[in-house]
Amino acid sequence: MVFPYEKEASNGDQIPDGLSLVDQVAFRFLRSMYRDIRTGVQTREQAIEEKGKMTYQYDKEKRSMDHWSRLGNYWAERYSRVEAAQSAYRKNRTLENADALSAALDGRL
Numbered sequence: 001m002v003f004p005y006e007k008e009a010s011n012g013d014q015i016p017d018g019l020s021l022v023d024q025v026a027f028r029f030l031r032s033m034y035r036d037i038r039t040g041v042q043t044r045e046q047a048i049e050e051k052g053k054m055t056y057q058y059d060k061e062k063r064s065m066d067h068w069s070r071l072g073n074y075w076a077e078r079y080s081r082v083e084a085a086q087s088a089y090r091k092n093r094t095l096e097n098a099d100a101l102s103a104a105l106d107g108r109l
Helices: 006-010 021-039 044-091 095-106
Strands: none
Touching: 006 021, 021 044, 044 095
């Protein structure tokens, strides 16, 4: 896997603005890895192996973060719908508004 900021990391540049925390950690890893190769602390073979391990964990963490983000958005939207239905019911206590509130609470709205 080639990261979109890998060239900058290999040059020892500063972390680009706007990277997520996971991408910032990956950038720092890559920058350190390329520095270690240049200074002879690490062989290319060692670097390839370590980058593979890091990439595996990176993908795992990105998927986890994406999952939690989608889950948070789902619950925020659901809460907003329940709040709106509850407000409508409090203002106008009709069977239709009660049904809408029930549907929102059940996640059917």
